[in-house]
Amino acid sequence: MIERLSAQRAIHPPFPGLGEHIALALEEAILLGKLASGERIVESDVAAEMGTSNGPVREALHELENLGLVVSIPRRGTFVTRFTAQLAREVFSMRALLETAALRMTLATFDENHSARFREALDGIGRYPGTSSESPRSLVDADLKFHDVFFELGAHRLLQQSWQRLRAQAKVLLVVTGALWSDRTQSAEERAAELVAVHRPLVDAVVARDAALAERRLVEHLANGERLIINRLAPAEEGDVPLVKRVLPVG
Numbered sequence: 309m310i311e312r313l314s315a316q317r318a319i320h321p322p323f324p325g326l327g328e329h330i331a332l333a334l335e336e337a338i339l340l341g342k343l344a345s346g347e348r349i350v351e352s353d354v355a356a357e358m359g360t361s362n363g364p365v366r367e368a369l370h371e372l373e374n375l376g377l378v379v380s381i382p383r384r385g386t387f388v389t390r391f392t393a394q395l396a397r398e399v400f401s402m403r404a405l406l407e408t409a410a411l412r413m414t415l416a417t418f419d420e421n422h423s424a425r426f427r428e429a430l431d432g433i434g435r436y437p438g439t440s441s442e443s444p445r446s447l448v449d450a451d452l453k454f455h456d457v458f459f460e461l462g463a464h465r466l467l468q469q470s471w472q473r474l475r476a477q478a479k480v481l482l483v484v485t486g487a488l489w490s491d492r493t494q495s496a497e498e499r500a501a502e503l504v505a506v507h508r509p510l511v512d513a514v515v516a517r518d519a520a521l522a523e524r525r526l527v528e529h530l531a532n533g534e535r536l537i538i539n540r541l542a543p544a545e546e547g548d549v550p551l552v553k554r555v556l557p558v559g
Contacts, residue, residue: 327367393542410462485540
């Protein structure tokens, strides 16, 4: 595992926020597939690779466990979370519950500044082809930054904290499966345009302050995301009703 952590992450103490730095390096390794789903992470190996003691590594693993990216099993060790179809269902159904709550709070105090924030977020997805790394990871970043807006404008601190944990798991699921990286489109511009088109109906409903329509479109949007990931992780289960729509059967 040591050689698979990116060389540019190698550091030597003292280093401000060392545990956080190591957590970011490990998260990157998971996103890039250098640490596989279910793989054991050996604390001493990471410490040797990063040029530090076990303490900051332990701190980093604790942070990643809080985010749901690793699991610690007593007397066995720490392992990368297994990114399964069932986990994808649970992540996206929980996203639906949190995001619809954030949507309702956002609409309760909605104004023109809020409209501008959603339009800016949509424009941000459209700017994806101009990023330095046109990859599934940067496309997922653009997608999730759009969804961040619901939680920013909802102004509910505990809801935002819950979203941060879930966001990390959603990001890994979307990146490792390449669910947003459609085989039907060839260029970065086409991929960005496709993702903008997927989000635009939701923005239109939100800006119109039509709460019922916005909620239906948000739930359908997340149900489609669940379908895309299930198609990659468990194609035989693709026809199942998304858990998102069983948890929130709107419309």
